[in-house]
Amino acid sequence: MDFDQTKAYEILRKLSAGKESFDFTGLDAKRVKNFTVAMAGGLHYSYAAAPVDEAVLEALQGLADEQDLIDKYRALLSGQIMNTGEGRKVLHHLTRGQLAEPVLHNGRDQRDFYFNQQERIAAFVKAVHNETIRGTTGKAFTTAVQIGIGGSDLGPRALCLALDGWATAVGRKRMDGYFISNVDPDDGAQILESLPLDQTLFVLVSKSGTTQETLANELLVNSSLQRAGLDPAKHVLAVTSETSPLAHNEAYLDSFYIDDFIGGRYSSTSAVGGVILSLVYGSATFTELLAGAHEADRLALEPKIQNNAALLDALIGVWERNFLHYPVTAILPYSQALSRFPAHLQQLDMESNGKRVNKDGQAVSYKTGPVVFGEPGTNGQHSFYQLLHQGTDIVPIQFIGFTKNQRGYDIVVDGSTSQTKLLANLAAQIIAFAKGQPVAGENRTKEFPGARPSTLIYGKTLSPASLGALLSHFENKVMFQGFAWNINSFDQEGVQLGKILTKKVLSGQSGDTALDAYSELLGIM
């Protein structure tokens, strides 16, 4: 059912009538204590500073029930066609474990397929780490470079960065990891010029095997390898679908497979993320990440919103987007390790829910996914927080923070560690945004209006398990929002037109005088 046809929509509309913001004067210790939900991986979701009261929560529960959000999730888990436009199942949860009946496709158990790939990856990685597999010159591999773009880049890159400090501290870092994504040749050139090529393994990732940027970068890499006298077939792996031109191809040292039931932005826990993460941090690390994600997937089956962080987060987002009319959400991790996690969530959310038609292809008359952006705190405080505190639009915030830092190296200045300062800033910002500060007198330059809502995901440490839980949380949040809005969160038709026009430009037959004129300005015609 379309979102605005539900009874809950009408109830929520009435609850929000005349309200453009929420009064947080009642935000006290009791609310902070009560408004929290346990998540997987030792994390918790705190929504005390979210703009919701009991009446709103009850209406959001009504929306969850009326739109059958949990039933739809169960249907997805059991292999129903949830990517309706493309007629595909949506199976990324199966890369983490089984939560419903087995899903068969052409007689194959899909969980077995994904698990089998993980075992193949683990065996390959073991052979690299114990130096059974070596490069052209016989030297051991020390460096892994992923070549991919979009979902084959952002998620794996964010996770790889996120675990570097943890792995370094516990002695799990096995190789250096890098990424080449952009078709801009300067991207690949910069990375290639600093690598020990004879000790580098490249992981070429393209589900279709036809991604323009990735194929161009493959040849850029091959050309570098060849100029260094190295054999690409001994240095390049493929991660692709079994039907792609890259599959079962002797040009590659080995190949690992995914399929059409795993969308790019949901593929971090498939071979797309699994190969690079296992190479850099070991297969055990990747397995722990999967376990954290699987536990989060299980908890997301809970029907009661106050016990289901992903579902609650989704519905609070819907309340903020459709009833309080906030067009943007900020993701602000107080953890340098998560520096590129907002960029991954930006793709995950905006590509999934940036849709203007429902799952049957009819235009909807309500807002769907917001713009998502973010940078780590405290850096953001010295940048765009000015607008968040005192701008003319309200931007709801998702904070993330951990009690301990990853590397264990810290320093006491003025009686507190840097880690304590980091977290003191985080706590202070939540209150500053929610409660603001009035001013006496006419001049309101120093006035903080408050009523800026936020939520907080917190835990002890950022480890493989908590990172997996965090990843799953946002994947499931975005999925539940798509179900609530009655849209298809699993296609990306909006990327097609640009591809078509690009091909026309490259073939010299654009068919549009303005497009030719732009090509001329840019010096390619």
Add this chain to the structure above:
Amino acid sequence: MDFDQTKAYEILRKLSAGKESFDFTGLDAKRVKNFTVAMAGGLHYSYAAAPVDEAVLEALQGLADEQDLIDKYRALLSGQIMNTGEGRKVLHHLTRGQLAEPVLHNGRDQRDFYFNQQERIAAFVKAVHNETIRGTTGKAFTTAVQIGIGGSDLGPRALCLALDGWATAVGRKRMDGYFISNVDPDDGAQILESLPLDQTLFVLVSKSGTTQETLANELLVNSSLQRAGLDPAKHVLAVTSETSPLAHNEAYLDSFYIDDFIGGRYSSTSAVGGVILSLVYGSATFTELLAGAHEADRLALEPKIQNNAALLDALIGVWERNFLHYPVTAILPYSQALSRFPAHLQQLDMESNGKRVNKDGQAVSYKTGPVVFGEPGTNGQHSFYQLLHQGTDIVPIQFIGFTKNQRGYDIVVDGSTSQTKLLANLAAQIIAFAKGQPVAGENRTKEFPGARPSTLIYGKTLSPASLGALLSHFENKVMFQGFAWNINSFDQEGVQLGKILTKKVLSGQSGDTALDAYSELLGIM
């Protein structure tokens, strides 16, 4: 005068009545040819795909004239107090050159002061490069690390990254450059563990000399230096104001100065950016960047909007924000070298114009600065472009592209170079966003509504001069918007409350039970 009190406001309101989007069917070669403005540094600003026609342009010219935008800029250049709330002049343009009468402060010619600092930096950098100045062990310096946050980090970091490929190709790269910003101790630890400490020079940047994060990171660095048996006084420089506790301090190898008339986010062309850029790429490179910025500053004095790219860009942004009601702007450079330029512009724009009071401290009743975000193309195409093409909100876009890549290394695949593919994508996206694509039949999943506006800054190469021009363009754009909205773009009162509450938390006296409860959740109480 407040923006909504102008006659132009009323004219623009009428012109926009009933319009939520612009019809780009008239976007043809002629419009592309005519709607372009020459900028400094060999760049051009194309606004053919901006949502403006002759009537709107005329009204925007009226707004520029009525709000005295050029006169206000001249007043700023001649040293009037434009940062009204803080009672300060705004003098970052003077770091690039003189465009109005000399500005005196306490009898000192401010241009002389900034220029003198540049000469001191150049002399110091020369001594480092010719190895007259060396570290504790007598080894030459090979690496420079900036310690700073916000404006002392984002701008200099973005510029440093932007010139790496250019400098490598022309042989101007003299040292490796890194940045430590976040108070999260993992940020500093990760960088420090990979450096040749005995050959590393640290540039400590804090105007006030009291920035919490920067002072904590200074001690983290000093502690690393000392554990390595190195003397911090031979490895750390200071960039600060003459009245700060860091000034004239024997703890530093040398010190370079700025003052209160240069705001953090406008400080890239002062010593804040000058020291690190000169160390890494040589003083001549920094001088070329300044020259490009100065030329752009000069062109921004032109009163006719169609001859003044910064002014026109500012006014198109106002039209989009206040009359077409678009809350977000995306900055999408098709150049990997500009990967962190959007993060700098995010601070520049959101911290300058995210204000809800006019320059006299009274609340305004119109929208001011938008949310700004961005990532390089083509990466973004595989991420958030879905929402930009087919989402329920229109997000205007600022594209940037260059005919040639920086490093000169490229490869031909399927008949075109990677650089040509990059630019073909850029041209294609402009047209796809503007013109969209209808569908036949009921199912609108593959429909592109079009009417998504964009502008394009284009040039031959990203060099120091064009980068300086680009930086100045956006600084001046933001300034003109602030003048149009009658706000103070040069203060940042919105950062204060968080600082105050953080201090309370760290002193154990938060005075707020909710704040204590959050501190407890995060494990710091």
